Amino acid sequence: MNAGLQRAIRGNSIPEPNSGCWLWEGGMTRDGYGLLSGARASIVSFTAFGGVIPSGLVLDHLCRVRCCVNPDHLEPVTVKVNTNRGLRTKLSDVQVAAIRELYSTRHFTQFSLARLFSVDQSLISLITSEKHR
Numbered sequence: 611m612n613a614g615l616q617r618a619i620r621g622n623s624i625p626e627p628n629s630g631c632w633l634w635e636g637g638m639t640r641d642g643y644g645l646l647s648g649a650r651a652s653i654v655s656f657t658a659f660g661g662v663i664p665s666g667l668v669l670d671h672l673c674r675v676r677c678c679v680n681p682d683h684l685e686p687v688t689v690k691v692n693t694n695r696g697l698r699t700k701l702s703d704v705q706v707a708a709i710r711e712l713y714s715t716r717h718f719t720q721f722s723l724a725r726l727f728s729v730d731q732s733l734i735s736l737i738t739s740e741k742h743r
């Protein structure tokens with residue numbers, strides 16, 4: 611815990627009442643991540659509020675809002691999981707449901723579904739092995 615950093619995070623972000631996101635108002639990277647003194651604001655926030663990022667893991671935004679710095683919306687995951695979650699947002703709910711339905715018929719392999727939906731097979735594997743999005 612770090613009270614000074616916590617204040618800096620709260621002071622530079624606006625709570626969004628519906629999503630619970632803390633929207634960063636300070637500097638941003640070109641790809642839309644918050645910056646605090648040259649560091650990723652999300653990482654600073656997560657650790658300032660007591661979070662630990664195990665070595666080798668990256669912080670994933672569960673809310674998929676890149677400029678969000680709410681530590682409750684951040685989770686350390688492997689790069690592979692983070693990439694798959696990001697890719698999954700390219701598919702609509704309907705497409706995800708269709709992939710699960712088609713896979714359950716056993717007429718399609720993960721590989722053929724990947725070709726059909728123009729996504730990586732690892733993403734199909736993730737979708738078909740998960741109970742919910």
Ligand SMILES: [Zn+2]
Nearest residue numbers: 631673678683
């Ligand atoms: Zn958020």
